[in-house]
Amino acid sequence: MTRWWSLRWRMAVVATVFIVFLTNPVRSQPQTNVLTQSCSQVNVINFQIFISNLNDTYRDIRRQLSNNNTYFATSNVASNSEPVYVMAQCRKYMSTSDCVRCFDFAASSIRSCSTFNGARLVLDGCFLRYESSPFNDQTTLPGENKVLCDNSTSSGQSVFETTMDGLLSNLSIATPNINGFYAAATTPVVGTNTTTAYAIAQCVETVTPDSCKSCLQAAYANIRSCTTDASNGRAVNLGCFMRYSNTAFFRNNQTFDIAPFLRVGSSSNKVVIIKGVVGGVGGVIILLIVILWWYGRSKRTTPGGGATEVKDSKDYSYIDLKKATNDFGDENKLGEGGFGEVYKAILDDNKVVAVKKLKVGHTGAKTGFENEILLISQIRHRNLLGLLGWCSEGSNLLLVLEYMPNGSLERFLWGERKGTLNWRKRYDIILGIARGLAHLHKEFHVKIVHRDIKSSNILLDDDFHPKIADFGLARFQPEDQSQVITKFVGTLGYTAPEYVRYGALSDKVDTFSFGIVILEIISGRRCTNENFDGPSTDHLLEHAWKLYENQKIVMLVDETMNVNPDEEKHVMKIIEIALLCTQSPASKRPTMSEVVLMLSNDPSYEERQLTRPTLPDQNRRIHIGSS
The missing domain is CATH 3.30.200.20 (Phosphorylase Kinase; domain 1)
Structure with a gap:
């Protein structure tokens, strides 16, 4: 009976996957040229529920895109243990039927990411993205900003480069001011009778105009590297897309007059602007292009002259x-x-x-x-x-x-505000920190490891909502590596043993530090405190494990925090989660997404068995500096 039921369950899952992923691709359609694809590194917990939710959102997205003149759609199922958020967008020069076919092709192609809780696929004609948490306001992200240049060159490439640069600059300025965040434009290439420059720019419709502007300026900065020697180029960001070519990829009657939406310089230095379709010859156009190229460059401001794209700052x-x-x-x-x-x-x-x-x-x-x-x-x-x-x-x-009015968390644990936090506030702080770390680790396709999670780097606002601060030591973790080997930087006492001893860095290093911070929040003691019981030289983690093994873990609770019997039971559960976060090897620790489920008492998460961790050697001499 058990084997029969298992077989039926597998068949149901296979059938579900078939509905979502095996739509016939339209390989003959040029708009289905795949530009970039990426998967998250977090596996779904309940695959059957997740795929069912993904099915529902895909059907809803397809229904929306099937309506005439609908090129952008979002959908979500967020009412159970496997939430799914989906976004799809087509280029507005496409017909409704071509848009739907592009979506079908994307849904088929993205099947390689089906076991993960997030994926993104960008095609020439459309893009598709799904995640387990909302992402509607995202536009740019290091590692996700791609530029793709063709190998072909145009006759008179230097003239083409100058013409195209001015057109792309105009699109990056005008598009954020246009309803729907989309524009297509053309302009004749100076000095030729037959060559025309074609370009489009587009942002997702759920971001703000300022965010769209920042995204397209980053795309413009990237795509300019193509115009020097390539006749076709594309810039792909999380929330925007830019493409140019010396051959038509949309019809001439689909261009847009961007002139009214360009913001030009003030006062006496008025500049004549290139429209969506521009005529004219000779030195006047060359002068305009040079001015617009200069103007576009002057709009890009980055600290230190680097390539960093700063959003809304x-x-x-x-x-x-x-x-x-x-x-x-x-x-x-x-x-x-x-x-x-x-x-x-x-x-x-x-x-x-x-x-x-x-x-x-x-x-x-x-x-x-x-x-x-x-x-x-x-x-x-x-x-x-x-x-x-x-x-x-x-x-x-x-x-x-x-500015965080309440300062750092450590003020309330062992500073001048010690004893003022009740259990409810401490729990909310713990859950907030976990959500922030889960966002860093899984919200982006490029994982961010903080490397210095500690109580002094947790700041509290007026309502005691926690915010993780100090990203000076943070770094990206490559998609294809579960860990990287690097020189240790951080704070001893909070740092995982595999990172202290061997420089093995992964997101589980943050998980370990988070477990230590939980113990500090509950005990009201620093992780490096000693003398818990007479002359003991145990640090906080070892002390907590001894209490847990001797079934005296309640003695860890801060004596200034009055807890009732129901709260005491809850505190014990959170302590066990903290100890689970400090397990060794790192593979035994949960991800921060799983920790959020555990802290939220989500019924879909199965309990894990605790084993005594490898305790870090706090007295070992280690050079702490910048990697």
Whole structure:
């Protein structure tokens, strides 16, 4: 009977997969040329439920795209243990039938990612993406911004390059101001009678105009590398797409007059703008193209002149930040760390922010600065500290960040606010940190490992919502590697033993650190505290394990926190989750997505057996510096 039921279940799953993935692809359609495909690295937990949800959203997406003049669709099933969020978009020069066929082809091609909880596929004519959490506001992300250049060149390539550069610059400026975030335009190539430049730009319709603008400016910066020697090119970002060619890939009657949507310079320097379809000859057009090329370049501002694309953030002047912090006075200092000092600042509009001033003398200061801008600017999550702006003037490197009125978590655990957090607030803080880390680890196809999770890097807002801060040591984990070997950087006591001893870095290093932070939140003690029971030299983790093995784990609870019997049972469960996060080897630790399910008491997650971990040697001498 058991074997028969197992066989029936497998057949049901196979049938479900058939519905989703085996639509006949239209291989003869040029718009189904695959540009990029990526899968997340997190397996779904309940495959049957996940595929059923994916089926429902795909059917809904296909129904929406089947309506005339519908080129963008989203759908989700978020009411059970395997939520699914799906987005699809077609280029607006396509017919409804071609759009649906492109979607069918994408649904078929993306089947190789079917066991993972996220995937993205971009074709010439459309794209398809699904995830287990919302992503509607995402536009750019390091590692996901691709540029594809053809090998072919155009006759008179230098003239073509100049013409195309001006057209692409105009599209990057105008498209965010157009309803639907789409524009197609053409212009004759100067000095030729037959060559025309064709280009389109498009953003997903769920982002803001500013986010669309930032995404397309990043795409424009990337695609310009193609125009020097290629007659065809494409820039693919999470939330936008740009393409150009010297041959038509849409009809002439599908162009758009972008002139009314271009923002030109103010005052006396008015510039005549290239429209969607432009006529004209000789030196006038050449002059206009040069001006527009210069204008497009001047619009791109990145800290330090690098390639970092900063999303929705501002370039501040050093003089303004110096004034806002009262000349970086001690009375405004909020804290100090290995990489710099943090000050409270009041800007001219009376907005209160935090300014992080990096220590330039530190050899890793510049790297840390670029890391933080690169990472924080791309991340938007309620449990991750947001970047508002930056300043890079000479040797002055500063970050402008959200201001957290309640400061760091450590103030409430062993500082002047010790004993003021009840269990409900502590639990909410734990869950918030877990959600922030899960976002870093699985929301993006390029995994981000923080590497320095500790109580002092957890900041609290007015309502005690936690935000993970200090991304100076964070780094990407390649998609095709479960771990990388690198020089250790971080804080001893919070760091996983395999990373301390061998430099083996993975997202499970963050999981270990998170487990230590849970123990600190519950016990109210630092992880490096000793003398728990008389002359003991045990640190917090070892002390917690001894209490757990002796069935006295309740003795770990902070004596300043009054808990009732129901809360005590809940605390014990969270302690066990903390101990599970500190298991060794790293493969025994849950992912942070799984931790969120466990903390949320999700019934779909199965309990795991605890084993005693490998305890790190806290006294080992290790050089701590920048990798």
